[in-house]
Amino acid sequence: MTDADEAHATGVTPMANQIAGFFVSQGDHAAAVAGTADHIKAFWAPVMRRELLALVDAGQAEGLSDVAREAILRLR
Amino acid sequence: MSLIQETDFGAPAVRSEKTVTLTIDGVQVTVPEGTSLMRAAKELGTTIPKLCATDSVAAFGSCRLCLVEIEGRAGTPASCTTPVAEGMVVSTQTPKLAKLRRGVMELYISDHPLDCLTCAANGDCELQDMAGAVGLREVRYGYDGANHLTAAKDASNPYFTYDASKCIVCSRCVRACEEVQGTFALTIAGRGFGSRVSPGQSESFMTSECVSCGACVQACPTATLTETRVIEIGQPEHSAVTTCAYCGVGCAFKAEMRGEELVRMVPWKAGKANRGHSCVKGRFAWGYATHRERVTEPxxxxxxxxxxxxxxxxxxxxxxxxxxxxxxxxxxxxxxxxxxxxxxxxxxxxxxxxxxxxxxxxxxxxxxxxxxHSPTGYGLKTTFGASAGTQDFDSVEETDVMVVIGANPTDAHPVFASRMKKRLRQGARLIVIDPRRIDLVRSARVQADHHLALRPGTNVAVLTAMAHVIVTEGLADEAYVRERCDLQAYAHWAEFVSLPQHGPEATEAVTGVPAAELRAAARLYATGGNGSIYYGLGVTEHSQGSTTVMAIANLAMVTGNIGRPGVGVNPLRGQNNxxxxxxxxxxxxxxxxxxxxxxxxxxxxxxxxxxxxxxxxxxxxxxxxxxxxxxxxxxxxxxxxxxxxxxxxxxxxxxxxxxxxxxxxxxxxxxxxxxxxxxxxxxxxxxxxxxxxxxxxxxxxxxxxxxxxxxxxxxxxxxxxxxxxxxxxxxxxxxxxxxxxxxxxxxxxxxxxxxxxxxxxxxxxWPCNAAAPEGTPVMHIDHFVRGKGQFILTEYVPTEEKVGPRYPLLLTTGRILSQYNVGAQTRRTENSRWHAEDVLEIHPHDAEERGVRDGDWVRLKSRSGETALRAEITDRVAPGVVYTTFHHPLTQANVITTDHSDWATNCPEYKVTAVQVSRGNGPAEWQVEYTAQARKSRRIEAAE
CATH class of the missing domain: 3.40.50.740 (Rossmann fold)
Known part of the structure; x- marks a missing residue:
C-alpha cells in the first residue's frame, strides 16, 4: 500500500475539506486557510498530516478544496 | 463502621430571607418563615411522633400523630402542616397529646399484622418506632374486626414487593411518586376503610406506569413497600456513601452492606446532584457486579x-x-x-x-x-473558554424557560429529569427541540410550550434561525453583550444571522419546523426570564456537532443567559465520568x-x-x-x-x-x-x-x-x-x-x-483553587473564562449522509430508561424485563407503506450494513424518521451507522443515517454469523 493509498483508507481528504468548510464560513480566504491550518495542527496526529501531504504530492488529492490544500501545504 | 442514619425533618426546608422566632418546649428557636412546626422542633433536636410526614414531600396532615398544643390556640393542630409564627409557644409532649397519640396508634395497630419478629422491616419500621414512642401497651379494639390482613401481595416488580396488608394509607408513596419522581403512577383507590394504594388503575406495579425509581419504597414508613433483597436476606448493618456508576447525573447513594454483601443502594439525601432521589438503574441494577458471567481471572x-x-x-x-x-x-x-x-x-x-x-x-x-461529548469540549472552550457546562443542577430551581435540545432526560438522565419536571410543574416554560416526541413533550402534568420536531441533521439551521428572530426582532440583551462579549465578533455574527436566508421562513423547508412555531419559541427563550439550555447527544453526534454547541452558546450569550443561577448551557453527560x-x-x-x-x-x-x-x-x-x-x-x-x-x-x-x-x-x-x-x-x-x-x-x-x-x-x-x-x-x-x-x-x-x-x-x-477553595457551582459569573464571550458564525452545512430512493428514511439512535449504553451492566440485571431487545420505532405511515405490522421482524439497511430487529409502530417518530436503541449486541445498531463525523472532533454522526426498512423474517445473516463468531471467540481453554 502506498502512502497515497493509505491516505485514501484513512479518509483524510474529506476530513480536511470539512474543516476547511467551517473556516470558509468564518471569514475571508486568508483567514480560512489560517484557521484550517491551525485546526489541523492542533488536532491531527502528524501521521495524518503526512498522509494528506503525500496525496497532494502524488497528485491524487482530487476533491481537496483549495483552502484545505493551501492549509496542508502550509504545514509541510 | 455503622449504618449511616439520616435525619428526617418531617417537612421540606423552606427558603425565606425572613426568620421567625418561637418557643418549643421552653426552648427558643429561629427558623425561616414558612417552616412547619415539626421541622422547627427537629432543628432543635425534638422529635414529634409522625407517620405520614417525611421531609422529601410536602406535609399532608393525615396521620394525626404529630399533634401539638399552642398557647392561645384551641385544639391540637398537626405540627407538620402548621407554619411557625413569631412568638408562638408550643408544647410537643403533654398528657392530652400522649392520650390522643396512643388512641391513634391503637387504631393503626388494630389493622396491622403483628408479625414484627418475622417482618422484613424489623428494626427499620417507623410504625414500630411510633408504637414505642407513644407508649402503646394495649389495643382496646382487639384484632377481630374488619381488617386488611389478608390483602394480596404484589411481587410483580423484580426489585420491590408491595404488601398491602401492612399499608397504613399514609400516602407517602403516592406523594413521592408525584412530587419527587413526577410520574404520578400511584394513587389511593377507594374511599374510607376501602382506601388502598394502587398503581395506575388497579394494575400491578410491573404493568403500570411505575418507572421503578424507588421513591415510593424510600418513602414508605412500614414494610408495605420493601426491597426484595431485604426480604430475602435481611437488614444491612453498615454503610458507606458512594457515587452511582451509571449516567452523568452522579447520584450519591448509601451502599448498605452486610459484611461484604451489598444489601441495597439507598439514595443519600445530602447528595447535591440527586438530593435523595434515584432511578431504576442506580437504585436497583447493580446485580451485574456478582453476575456469573463476570470474568475474574486474566x-x-x-x-x-x-x-x-x-x-x-x-x-x-x-x-x-x-x-x-x-x-x-x-x-x-x-x-x-x-x-x-x-x-x-x-x-x-x-x-x-x-x-x-x-x-x-x-x-x-x-x-x-x-x-x-467531544464537540461540547471544543464548542464551549471556543465560545466561553471552558470545556464544561456552566451550572449546577440546583440551578434548574431558578429557571423560567428550559430549552431541551437533542436530549431525552426522562430516559437518559432520569433523576435530573425529575427535578426538571418539578420546576415545570411550578410554572417554568418548556421548549423541546427533537425529532422525536420525547416524554417531556407531554407527560403527567408536563406539557411543552413548543416542540420543534426538526428533521435529523438540521440543528444548526434551527438554532441559527432562532438567533435570527432574536436579533432581527430586537430581543438581544445588548447591555449584557456590550459588557461581557467580544463586540467585533458580535457585530459580525449579528449581521450573519440577520441575513434573510437564516430566517425561519427560509429554513422551514429544510428543517421541517414551522416558521411561526420557531419564532414563538425564540421569543419565549429570549424574553421569558431566566433561560437555560439542556442538551445531549442529539446535539453533538452530528457532522456539525461542534457548530451546534457553538450555536447554543451564541443563543445563551445574546440573551444574557450566562453567569448566574437559573440560566446557562448544560450538556447532559452520558456516562458517570x-x-x-x-x-x-x-x-x-x-x-x-x-x-x-x-x-x-x-x-x-x-x-x-x-x-x-x-x-x-x-x-x-x-x-x-x-x-x-x-x-x-x-x-x-x-x-x-x-x-x-x-x-x-x-x-x-x-x-x-x-x-x-x-x-x-x-x-x-x-x-x-x-x-x-x-x-x-x-x-x-x-x-x-x-x-x-x-x-x-x-x-x-x-x-x-x-x-x-x-x-x-x-x-x-x-x-x-x-x-x-x-x-x-x-x-x-x-x-x-x-x-x-x-x-x-x-x-x-x-x-x-x-x-x-x-x-x-x-x-x-471544579474549578477549585485559591480563588474558589470550595469549588464553583456557576461559572462565568463576572466574566467568561476566556475573557470576552466569543460569538461564532454557524453556517448550516447539510450532512453528506443523504436520503434517496435506495435509503429514503433517516435513522436516529438513543437510549431507554432501563438500559445503559452497550448494556454490559444492565443486560445482566432484571432491568432486561423492561427492555429485552432493541426495537425499531417507525411511523404508522411508513410502516403501512412497507406492509410492516407491530412486532414484525424488519430489515434495516444503510450504506454501511444491515441488521434486523422487531418493529414498534408509533407516531412518537415523524414520518420519514425511524429510531432505535443500541443496548443489545445481537442487534448492533452501529452496523448501520456510518463513518461521517463532526468536522472539528471526529465525533461520529450517530444521529443521522439514511436507511431503508423492509419486512424480514428473523435475524440477518450477519447477525447469525456474528453470534457464532462471538460464541467461538469466548471459549476458554479447560484447565490442565
Missing part, C-alpha cells in the same frame, strides 16, 4: 481465533508488556495507544493517559467522549485541565513531574487509530472499560481495525464485544470495589468508596500501575488519594481538590 491467547487461556496476573502483565515492547520495536513508538474509560474513576483515567504518555511514549490516548475522563487529559491533544500538548510551559511541568520527554504534537483519536490500523500502521491497543466494537460507529470498520492489530488488551468486567478481537483480557473491578472519584455533568467531583474487595484481586488503577511498571515506567501509588494529589499539583482547575476536602465537603465542583 486470560491471554496468541490469536483471536484461539480459545482463551487463564493465566496468573504476573504472566498476563508480563505478556502484555512484552507484546507492546515487541510491537513498538517492530513498527515504531507510535504504533500503539490506549483508551481511557468514562466508567472508571478520575484517578484511573488519569493513570491510563499517563501510562500512554510515559510508558508508551506517545499521545495516542483517547476516550469514549470522542464518540459523545465522561466529564472527568475529559478533565483528566484523556484526549490526544491535551493534558489534564484542557491544556494543549504544544504549550511549552505545561509540557515542561509534566516532563519535570513525570521525568520523561513529551511530544508537542497530538496523538491519534479513536477513529484515527482504527483507520491507521486498517492502513497497517497501528498495531497495539490498551482499552480500559470501553466496548468500542458495540458502541462506535460502522461496526464492520471497527472490527476490521481491531482485527488488523497484533495485541488488543481489554480490561473489563465481562468478555464484551471488543474482547472478541482481543489477545489479552485483564479483569476489571466494579465501582463497589475501589476508591476514587467521579465527576458528573455539573463538574461535581464526588467520592467513590470501596465497600468490598475486588473479586478480580485488583482495582483498575492497580492493574494500570502493574502494566506501567512492567513496561519500565515506574509507578508506586499506594492509594488513589495519592493520584488525586498529583492531579491537583499539575492541574490548576483541580489545585484545591483532595480526598480529605472531598470527605469534609461531600463534593466539589
Amino acid at each position: 486470560m491471554i491467547r496468541a490469536s483471536i481465533h484461539d480459545p482463551w487461556k487463564v493465566v496468573s496476573w504476573d504472566e498476563a502483565i508480563a505478556h502484555t508488556a512484552s507484546e507492546f515492547k515487541r510491537i513498538q520495536g517492530q513498527y515504531g513508538r507510535d504504533s500503539v495507544g490506549g483508551i481511557t474509560s468514562s466508567r472508571c474513576t478520575n484517578e484511573e483515567t488519569y493513570l491510563v493517559q499517563k501510562l500512554v504518555r510515559t510508558a508508551f511514549g506517545n499521545h495516542n490516548v483517547d476516550t469514549c467522549a470522542r464518540v459523545c 465522561v466529564q472527568g475522563a475529559c478533565d483528566m487529559g484523556s484526549f490526544p491533544h491535551e493534558f489534564s485541565g484542557y491544556r494543549h500538548v504544544s504549550d511549552d510551559e505545561t509540557r515542561q511541568l509534566f516532563e519535570e513531574a513525570w521525568g520523561v520527554a513529551l511530544g508537542d504534537e497530538p496523538g491519534l483519536r479513536i477513529p484515527n487509530m482504527l483507520d491507521e490500523a486498517v492502513a497497517g500502521h497501528f498495531k497495539g491497543l490498551y482499552v480500559q472499560g470501553e466496548d468500542i466494537l458495540q458502541s462506535d460507529p460502522n461496526t464492520r470498520h471497527v472490527a476490521a481495525g481491531l482485527a488488523a492489530m497484533e495485541c488488543v488488551v481489554v480490561q473489563d468486567l465481562f468478555l464484551n464485544e471488543t474482547a472478541n478481537y482481543a489477545h489479552v483480557f485483564l479483569p476489571g473491578s466494579t465501582f463497589l470495589e475501589k476508591d476514587g472519584t467521579f465527576t458528573n455533568a455539573e463538574r461535581r467531583i464526588q467520592r467513590v468508596r470501596k465497600v468490598m474487595r475486588p473479586r478480580n484481586g485488583y482495582a483498575d488503577w492497580e492493574v494500570t500501575q502493574m502494566l506501567s511498571n512492567a513496561l519500565g515506567y515506574p509507578m508506586a501509588y499506594d492509594h488513589p488519594s495519592q493520584i488525586m494529589d498529583e492531579i491537583a499539583r499539575l492541574t490548576p482547575s483541580f489545585a484545591g481538590v483532595s480526598f480529605e476536602k472531598l470527605d469534609a465537603l461531600g463534593s466539589i465542583q
Whole structure:
C-alpha cells in the first residue's frame, strides 16, 4: 500500500475539506486557510498530516478544496 | 463502621430571607418563615411522633400523630402542616397529646399484622418506632374486626414487593411518586376503610406506569413497600456513601452492606446532584457486579481465533508488556495507544493517559467522549473558554424557560429529569427541540410550550434561525453583550444571522419546523426570564456537532443567559465520568485541565513531574487509530472499560481495525464485544470495589468508596500501575488519594481538590483553587473564562449522509430508561424485563407503506450494513424518521451507522443515517454469523 493509498483508507481528504468548510464560513480566504491550518495542527496526529501531504504530492488529492490544500501545504 | 442514619425533618426546608422566632418546649428557636412546626422542633433536636410526614414531600396532615398544643390556640393542630409564627409557644409532649397519640396508634395497630419478629422491616419500621414512642401497651379494639390482613401481595416488580396488608394509607408513596419522581403512577383507590394504594388503575406495579425509581419504597414508613433483597436476606448493618456508576447525573447513594454483601443502594439525601432521589438503574441494577458471567481471572491467547487461556496476573502483565515492547520495536513508538474509560474513576483515567504518555511514549490516548461529548469540549472552550457546562443542577430551581435540545432526560438522565419536571410543574416554560416526541413533550402534568420536531441533521439551521428572530426582532440583551462579549465578533455574527436566508421562513423547508412555531419559541427563550439550555447527544453526534454547541452558546450569550443561577448551557453527560475522563487529559491533544500538548510551559511541568520527554504534537483519536490500523500502521491497543466494537460507529470498520492489530488488551468486567478481537483480557473491578472519584455533568467531583474487595484481586488503577511498571515506567501509588494529589499539583482547575476536602465537603465542583477553595457551582459569573464571550458564525452545512430512493428514511439512535449504553451492566440485571431487545420505532405511515405490522421482524439497511430487529409502530417518530436503541449486541445498531463525523472532533454522526426498512423474517445473516463468531471467540481453554 502506498502512502497515497493509505491516505485514501484513512479518509483524510474529506476530513480536511470539512474543516476547511467551517473556516470558509468564518471569514475571508486568508483567514480560512489560517484557521484550517491551525485546526489541523492542533488536532491531527502528524501521521495524518503526512498522509494528506503525500496525496497532494502524488497528485491524487482530487476533491481537496483549495483552502484545505493551501492549509496542508502550509504545514509541510 | 455503622449504618449511616439520616435525619428526617418531617417537612421540606423552606427558603425565606425572613426568620421567625418561637418557643418549643421552653426552648427558643429561629427558623425561616414558612417552616412547619415539626421541622422547627427537629432543628432543635425534638422529635414529634409522625407517620405520614417525611421531609422529601410536602406535609399532608393525615396521620394525626404529630399533634401539638399552642398557647392561645384551641385544639391540637398537626405540627407538620402548621407554619411557625413569631412568638408562638408550643408544647410537643403533654398528657392530652400522649392520650390522643396512643388512641391513634391503637387504631393503626388494630389493622396491622403483628408479625414484627418475622417482618422484613424489623428494626427499620417507623410504625414500630411510633408504637414505642407513644407508649402503646394495649389495643382496646382487639384484632377481630374488619381488617386488611389478608390483602394480596404484589411481587410483580423484580426489585420491590408491595404488601398491602401492612399499608397504613399514609400516602407517602403516592406523594413521592408525584412530587419527587413526577410520574404520578400511584394513587389511593377507594374511599374510607376501602382506601388502598394502587398503581395506575388497579394494575400491578410491573404493568403500570411505575418507572421503578424507588421513591415510593424510600418513602414508605412500614414494610408495605420493601426491597426484595431485604426480604430475602435481611437488614444491612453498615454503610458507606458512594457515587452511582451509571449516567452523568452522579447520584450519591448509601451502599448498605452486610459484611461484604451489598444489601441495597439507598439514595443519600445530602447528595447535591440527586438530593435523595434515584432511578431504576442506580437504585436497583447493580446485580451485574456478582453476575456469573463476570470474568475474574486474566486470560491471554496468541490469536483471536484461539480459545482463551487463564493465566496468573504476573504472566498476563508480563505478556502484555512484552507484546507492546515487541510491537513498538517492530513498527515504531507510535504504533500503539490506549483508551481511557468514562466508567472508571478520575484517578484511573488519569493513570491510563499517563501510562500512554510515559510508558508508551506517545499521545495516542483517547476516550469514549470522542464518540459523545467531544464537540461540547471544543464548542464551549471556543465560545466561553471552558470545556464544561456552566451550572449546577440546583440551578434548574431558578429557571423560567428550559430549552431541551437533542436530549431525552426522562430516559437518559432520569433523576435530573425529575427535578426538571418539578420546576415545570411550578410554572417554568418548556421548549423541546427533537425529532422525536420525547416524554417531556407531554407527560403527567408536563406539557411543552413548543416542540420543534426538526428533521435529523438540521440543528444548526434551527438554532441559527432562532438567533435570527432574536436579533432581527430586537430581543438581544445588548447591555449584557456590550459588557461581557467580544463586540467585533458580535457585530459580525449579528449581521450573519440577520441575513434573510437564516430566517425561519427560509429554513422551514429544510428543517421541517414551522416558521411561526420557531419564532414563538425564540421569543419565549429570549424574553421569558431566566433561560437555560439542556442538551445531549442529539446535539453533538452530528457532522456539525461542534457548530451546534457553538450555536447554543451564541443563543445563551445574546440573551444574557450566562453567569448566574437559573440560566446557562448544560450538556447532559452520558456516562458517570465522561466529564472527568475529559478533565483528566484523556484526549490526544491535551493534558489534564484542557491544556494543549504544544504549550511549552505545561509540557515542561509534566516532563519535570513525570521525568520523561513529551511530544508537542497530538496523538491519534479513536477513529484515527482504527483507520491507521486498517492502513497497517497501528498495531497495539490498551482499552480500559470501553466496548468500542458495540458502541462506535460502522461496526464492520471497527472490527476490521481491531482485527488488523497484533495485541488488543481489554480490561473489563465481562468478555464484551471488543474482547472478541482481543489477545489479552485483564479483569476489571466494579465501582463497589475501589476508591476514587467521579465527576458528573455539573463538574461535581464526588467520592467513590470501596465497600468490598475486588473479586478480580485488583482495582483498575492497580492493574494500570502493574502494566506501567512492567513496561519500565515506574509507578508506586499506594492509594488513589495519592493520584488525586498529583492531579491537583499539575492541574490548576483541580489545585484545591483532595480526598480529605472531598470527605469534609461531600463534593466539589471544579474549578477549585485559591480563588474558589470550595469549588464553583456557576461559572462565568463576572466574566467568561476566556475573557470576552466569543460569538461564532454557524453556517448550516447539510450532512453528506443523504436520503434517496435506495435509503429514503433517516435513522436516529438513543437510549431507554432501563438500559445503559452497550448494556454490559444492565443486560445482566432484571432491568432486561423492561427492555429485552432493541426495537425499531417507525411511523404508522411508513410502516403501512412497507406492509410492516407491530412486532414484525424488519430489515434495516444503510450504506454501511444491515441488521434486523422487531418493529414498534408509533407516531412518537415523524414520518420519514425511524429510531432505535443500541443496548443489545445481537442487534448492533452501529452496523448501520456510518463513518461521517463532526468536522472539528471526529465525533461520529450517530444521529443521522439514511436507511431503508423492509419486512424480514428473523435475524440477518450477519447477525447469525456474528453470534457464532462471538460464541467461538469466548471459549476458554479447560484447565490442565
